[in-house]
Amino acid sequence: MPEKRDAETRNRDFDEIYAEYAAEKAAEQAGRCSQCGVPYCQSHCPLHNNIPDWLRLTAEGRLREAYEISQATNTFPEICGRICPQDRLCEGNCVIEQSGHGTVTIGSVEKYITDRAWEEGWVGVPTPREERAESVGIIGAGPGGLAAADMLRQAGVQVTVYDRYDRAGGLLTYGIPGFKLEKPVVMRRIEQLEKGGVTFVLNCTVGEDMSFAEIRGKHDAVLIATGVYKSRDLGGPGAGAKGIVKALDYLTASNRASFGDTVPEIESGELNAQGKRVVVIGGGDTAMDCVRTAIRQGAESVKCLYRRDRANMPGSQREVQNAEEEGAVFEWLSAPKGFAGDSVSAVKVQKMRLGAPDATGRQVPEEIEGAIEDMEAELVIKALGFEPEELPTLWGEPGLDVTRWGTIRAEYQTGRTSLEGVYAVGDIVRGASLVVWAIRDGRDAAQAILEDLSAARAVAAE
Template sequence: MMPRPHFDFLDLPRQMPQELGVATRLALGGEIYGHFPPAEAKAQAGRCLDCGNPYCSHACPVGNAIPQWLELVRQGRLFEAATLAHETNPLPEICGRVCPQDRLCEGACTLEAGFEAVTIGSLEKYLVDEAFRQGWRPDLSRVKPRRERVAVIGAGPAGLACADRLVRAGVGVTVYDRHDEIGGLLTFGIPPFKLEKSVIATRRQVLEAMGVRFQLATEVGRDIEFGRLMAEHDAVFVGTGATTPVDAGLPGQALPGVLPALPFLIANARRVLGRPLAEDEAAMLDLAGKTVRVLGGGDTAMDCVRTAKRLGAARVSCVYRRDEAGMPGSRREVKNARDEGVEFLFHRAPLAIEGQGRVQALRVARTEATGRGAFSVLEGATETLTADVVILAFGYRPSPPAWLVGHGVRLAGNGLVLGGPAAAGSEPAWCIDSPYQTSLPKLWAGGDALRGADLVVTAVRDGRDAAAAMLRQFKGIAIRSAA
């Protein structure tokens, strides 16, 4: 690369792509940020200081070569930028949209203090979208087919990343998923105002053109036996996620009008995709004119409050037990929710959901911070909030399928699949070099099924790295314990 200017940031402020006005984005329902024009993308990429010690790359869970592809964008070399972005991240256009960059790469940017960070996420989205639009596709012309075949269970980010890396190495891959579209929670959980479904459709086309086979609307354990997949493949990867909601045990949470977050978001995704809705799904989405209280402070809670606004709720509030600084989700999502008219009620811990026949109110206790994210309930300081609908967004725990247990896969006490030395237990019969290999040597796991509910980008990393470990084993490279 040619030497680059290092001080563009002194004259050019940080700029995001054009943002739709609130009324327009609530009416349209799609992504709220537009695309950079090429000249603006080049200019924003030129703000990179090229600081020599790329804190942005170090803070990225997949270790993206961010300064390098920013320079390629600045020079207008989009195809090279897209190729480089895919070297570390099998799903860059998705991570560019849904990663909490303010807590990761952009939060670590040298310019963040004093000059504002480079718009890394928006530029990642731009370079891949525009390269796809211009016809760029991964070059597999030199890939030689291998004899191995791998089954991937779960078409979420971990499974897709694993499939991408395996097929690039010539391995035959079939991905099984119980849904009729790929993406897992990318499709059926994350709302279209953050990730339009056409983005997932494009990625499916790219993967299929690379040679990945998808067998959808197929539930392992019901439509096809897990044992058959193990017998017919050289390896199996499990990326089934963590979708069982955390149970807060609130009195009244069984009342009609109390909705778990994930079924609510899935119903909305099915509506967006034009799928027929069951009666209970349609009822979940009937929020017009209602008062909606969402309990929780993470990105799922932000997805719920913003979805409720788009479904016509008259009043939407996020009820959270800590202060705003203690919220675990993206600061950008909190800002977007506030811009769209969502009310935030901090320092309120839910005590009970009340009503006769259906939800009518939410009783909460006031709290105060006691340091390091801890809080205490103020004695006698309670209040009752009117509510027509209460959405529970307390997070998710592992959801190990019954067939895993039935085949002797070692699980942690909380249901997570055990990988690495922990999976081996006291059995000396096999020895591994990867945290993704389970107690069945042919079975690998990654994403939320292995680590618990986490970010999309960490699931991508797991799928990518599990595939790399499989390939080492396929090639007969000596393996050793990671202990």
């Protein structure tokens, strides 16, 4: 891996923690690829990136070609290189890793060649060879929507992206902290899309500022890429106490402050961990983001409760290690049972054990009778995952079919929904998932939209 800034230094800011590879180190690391006959790294990448090809080109110093091959299958390789959980995807399935010799650091090389591409001016504006009359409206400016916008614009389609926030990027902008993904990295991609002709309509909440029917009426096709923003809630006595906050509210406030925005909730202390004993509840990557943000805000102590053990947590093990280096304490096999104080002063922690496996094969956490203890806390952050909003109700569109989980029912690969000319991608279809899957879905749906628009144009011409 590239060198990491030491914990004491990086805890003071929100800059990325990994240094950049030098050219010779990137070539050396890329040269370790064994060029497998069956590249498991590629097959375990949701985008099926041509990883062995661009690793070989990097090893040979042919960086522009390496970037072009990387960009051919991935709309945002510099973002995936920073935030993908490579230890669970490409790197975790590297043959060299499986043989015990340490994985090729695929993500770091991907980040290196794309950052170099930006420095050298190799990253082009998505300018089409020929303009098309058809237009597509995209609801949601997160990774799925932006990936689709890029592909559609390259094909000459007129693209308008609608988003509820004041900046595009979705969770890339407001959900992921700067120490994992510095915001200029996201903003420059959005600027490229704008230069290429993509129109952004921001501060626009569908169903309030503009109806879904109105958007459908403006465009030949509509892509829904809203993501899932409804936080799963906590029960138990005292769950409504002041000082118990949602992870996304907390991370959004912190990221806004990093942009230089005035954030009243930060200034009042409501969403500020400074000087407080903090407890984060959850074991996914969002929980890791909250833990590490609280440390940087100057928390007195930061603890993370997870009801299973370390081996069974869904988050990246690399992120857990980074958090531990920075001073976080993980309380495994622990779950909240209740809360003390009108303004929270403690979490009642129930100790757990792992029982028999359920239908999925994961061991089910069971309470250990009588094993409850109080854990002092002035700020509790709920990072239990996200659920979809009730879009058919919010948008007044009962014909939009959803699953029993509330996600939009859409065709695999094409993203076609129950409504003619309406498509859906990313977390609003899959449930809370990875950025790389949203990019994959956005690219697949863009291809389906182009095919459908061309078919409709051919019929109209007959």
